Amino acid sequence: MIVCSCNALSHKDVESAINAGASKPSDIYTARKCRAQCGNCVPEMVCxxxxxxxxxxxxxxTIATASIAAKPVEQSIYL
Structure with a gap:
């Protein structure tokens, strides 16, 4: 799906930028080497x-819960 028609950015482009660390729309534009033009895409990017x-x-x-539950149980060895 096209998120930004001015820059031809798809949702995959946006997701890729997010996965690379983008945390705001300007980070997405920077990652994709473009800039906001009309701004109609910003609400979708924020979403x-x-x-x-x-x-x-x-x-x-989930990871925190799993790591708490995964604590090793001490076992006694009987000889």
Whole structure:
């Protein structure tokens, strides 16, 4: 899906920039070596950014929960 028709940025371009560390629309433009023109794409970029941030938080929470649950249980060795 095209997110920015002025710069021909697809949602894959935006996702790629987000995965590379973009945290705001200007970071996405910089990563894709372009700039905002009409600005109609900014709300969609913000939406994609929010989704990515929420997804990262879910993943981090899952990892934290898994690491707590995965603590090794001490076993006694009986000889």
């Amino acid at each position: 994609l950014l929010k989704q990515a941030i929420q997804e990262r938080k879910k993943i981090q929470a």
